Amino acid sequence: MESSAFALRNIVTVKELSNEQVLDLIKSGQAFKRGQKADLEERARFATNMFFEDSTRTHTSFAVAEGRLGMNVIEMSPEHSSLKKGETLSDTFLTLDALGVDTLAVRHGEVDYYRPLLELQEASDLNIHLINGGDGSGQHPSQCLLDLMTIYEEFNHFDGLKVAIVGDLKHSRVARSNAQLLTQLGAEVYFSGPDYWYEDSYSQYGPYVAMDDITEKVDVMMLLRVQHERHDANSDSERSFSKEEYHEKYGINEARYARMKDSAIICHPGPINRDVEFASSLVQAPKSRYVQQMHNGVFMRMAMLEAVMHD
Ligand code: CP
Secondary structure, eight states: OOSOOSOOSOBSOSTTOOHHHHHHHHHHHHHHHTTOOOOOOOSOOEEEEEESSOOSHHHHHHHHHHHHTTOEEEEOOGGGSGGGGTOOHHHHHHHHHHTTOOEEEEEESSTTTTHHHHHHHHHHTOOOEEEEEEETTSOOHHHHHHHHHHHHHHHSOOTTOEEEEESOOTTOHHHHHHHHHHHHTTOEEEEESOGGGOOGGGGGTOOBOOHHHHTTTOSEEEEOOOOGGGSOTTOGGGGSSOHHHHHHHHSBOHHHHHHSOTTOEEEOOSOOOBTTTBOGGGTTSTTBOHHHHHHHHHHHHHHHHHHHHTO
């Protein structure tokens, strides 16, 4: 049985994952991709998904992953739940546990929204497992792990790989999660993009470099979405360039694509601002792994769900 045999109670950040656990999750995701069945005791299982922020990939791929694992999927719209009557998210978590729900996947706009839920889980010894589908600009563990699965599929290792993470670093939970695990796994991580979206907290993982100094050297070019919805409309610095200027300075255009190594790949978590981070004509070009990332997202989320249900 190649699917994940280890247990994790919850997956809310990548901080608590060891390299061994990350590689186990990747191998489990790859096994699911090859068609392997889950290694779970047979009984009715229930998965709940609550998305407070908009999502296409993460939300749908959790639902597909849960369906493929044979779980009963319950979609809970925050707008139509008792949260609207003033019930807290912690009380919602307590309620779902009492109903016998096995897993809850949540996307939330607030960084660390999950802390009170984990305290309640610990204090009341709840059986329900929490998976973070993204918290504000905090963490995005399932995106990071599917990115790592996609990179591992390509190179079969992480040690010494040169990875550039480029763009809206300040607002990116994808960048924070990937910077942490990629360096932990031995990759050399570089950061690039507009300086007003750079944060010193990234310097612990690798240098901040000019896009054109790194283009020819990288094995993985990880583009980040410009997150307009998180920008401060009053901040002049965040409005000071046009889409065309961004694309010219920091985007993957035909010229930069041609300068990248033949063996290099381009990742983007999606959704893409076409012709901003990534030239529309290149989104499905040979070096792009955008579609593979989305496809792998289903199998990685199956691996994550199975790992928490082993607890
Ligand atoms: N990458 C990602 O989180 O996409 P969605 O917002 O569509 O889920």
